[in-house]
Amino acid sequence: MSVTSAKVLSLSLAFIISCTAAFAQQVKSDVANFYSLLNGYSSKSNASLSYLSKEPKNTEKWRKSARAKLHELLAFDPEPAPLNTKVLSTTKRDGYTQHLVRYNVNNLQKTEAFLLVPDNITKPAPAVIALHDHGGFYFYGKEKHTFTDNQPLILKEYIQNLYEGRHYADELARRGFVVLCPDAIYFGSQKIDPAQLVNTKGYFDKVEDADESERIKLFNKQVAGPNEVAMNKTILTSGTTWLGIIAQNDRVAVDFLLSRPEVDPERIGCIGLSLGGLRSTYLFGLDPRIKTGVVAAFSTTYQHMLQQHAHHTWMMYVPRQYEFLDLPDVASLNAPRPLMVMNCKQDKLFNLAGMQAAEQKLSTIYTKMKAPEKFSTKYYDEPHSMTIPMQEDAISWLEKWLK
Template sequence: MSNVFEEYFGIHNKPHYLNQQLTYDILQSCNFEFQKNILEKLQSLLYLSLDLCFTEKSIKENFNENFTEELIIGNLSNIESEAVFLKPVSSNPPYPVVVVLHDHGGFYYWGKERIFMDDTTQPFLREYREKFYSSKRWALDLLEKGVAVFCPDAFYFGKRRLPQELIKTFVDNGTFKELIGFTDGSDEFIRLFNRISSELEGIIFKNINLYGTNWPSILINEDIAWLNYLLAREDVDKSRIGCMGFSLGGFRTLFLSALKREIKVSIIIAFMSEFSKMLGQTARHTFMVHIPGFTRFLDLPDIAALIVPRKLFVMQCNEDSLFPFDAMKSAVDKIEEYYKEAGCRDNFLYKFYPNPHQFNSYMQEDAINYIFSNIQK
């Protein structure tokens, strides 16, 4: 069984495969002492390599009226994952690109598809967008601005979702037979698959830790590897790279933007708080954001300090049930102080919206305008 887990987690996540000098290159480019102190603490908490890169196995193109869709299958130490690259027909390469990191939402069967795929035949996807996105395929709005969109599947979602071989190991025989009795991709299959994946998060979390790493490290390593793939493409303008994500995607955006300076502008949506002020409430969150020992040394606003002096917009939801308001407010106050200390306060923006945990049409409009205004030449 250990080999099955290794095949799923990826051998690049074994400690002796990782770059032990993670922070060296970043430290050399740090402009501020507080960034160096944060990086030194972070190195002991995450197991990362900034050199990982997906290699392209195949590309399938689909042509739409306003954009070209490239479905990319990539390989990383014998694991396969997928990303989509949406290229607007209204502009020519090299394209400015926004890396969109998808959210969690209990929707494990698909990852990248939630931001762009037509939902006319998919009831669950339609319900999902209605709840979180004001029923919009909002990535298409970026394309209308002439900006390309790159969205990879995260570990445990989409192409990287839990394989049936592991599901069979952990669920009872009746549940497994029920799952495989449905047509893969049908609404019934997706709903049951999502429920099973949610119930197994705790077990997978334990096995990841026993493997010698933690869940955020696996997420971030694959995001790094996909970004490095993107940066190697000739049709990408490396000077105009943005990154944004909602919820879990905001968590991923925070860490990827902190570690990869090629990202010029970032938007963290509905995932900024001080974990240290959430005692008794963090159990509401997915296991995917838990870094053992994190709040002994750092907190989320400290990671945002690594983005300084680049452009950052933090979007918060007043009625977010996942975060106490005072913890959200103190987090952005702390980030603001970092930007002030660096003499670039104007490069940081935050805003609170009068709604629950979602990325609705009003927030989408603000986010897209911010990205577009800061990614132009």
């Protein structure tokens, strides 16, 4: 081989090796080669209103300013309406009474909720708003963590899978909490109506001869799930956000509890799993009437979601929020009020690094506010769920700070 050929071969091998090394160093992402563009843009200026960005001397002024910006970004400010509460049914259960109620959440929407009132209340009691999950199960909302009679098999299996078969809202009621379990928009009493869809793709033919569980499954998989995309596009076109609607509805749940003589207005908390954890994050952060919160299986940072796992329900995304507030920053808006975050190590919706980054941010904020004991993060070697041990830890936390 000539000297020239040897040099050419050497240069070629060096080029191949360098390209291979560069390829190996590339970050794998849900958006492939576009990750560098989007991550670079977001890194330019993010979470500018975080408590950690400037460490404001006037905490209340910071809190007011950050909440106002978040309210602006959520972009849902409908005309209010009187609650006009109607009790649709009342059922005596073991240790409590279950009321099915309907009330206005604004002048355009109503929702239904279960109100659970413990037996033998002699004075205003602590209350908890229990916020249901998503799970791709739209046919029901509040029923996923509240006991109901004659449950179809598909619902029983769902509750067994996510909650180890226990209805944690009822457990809270048996332990002395007044509990409100409202339906979010797109679930349960607020679910989408197939009869008003432009194209149902043969849905009605399929459900005609199906049993109850199969009909529910078809509704979830063929109607509600696929139409999340059109729903979110239409919500954005209308000038609002899906999470804005949810958050406004959930804040009216506080109004509802305050209308009840059984409730102590100074002892109201919130709890939720998955989408319920996201709802709990926003309700806790936005509403100072909430005195303590529990977030289960919905904790991460937007930085980690940018690379991977930005594939959740359309309900969680708020345009431009990361510019001002990271996800854990939302919860920090009510700090140093007590907050517990429960993470599942086997959770496929979030990576462990994201959970730990969110924990670090919140832990630092609570420490700087001189209240580290009011923030707790726990990790469980479980998939995405709220197991009975998790429920027990959450109930203990709510009892500690509300009783």
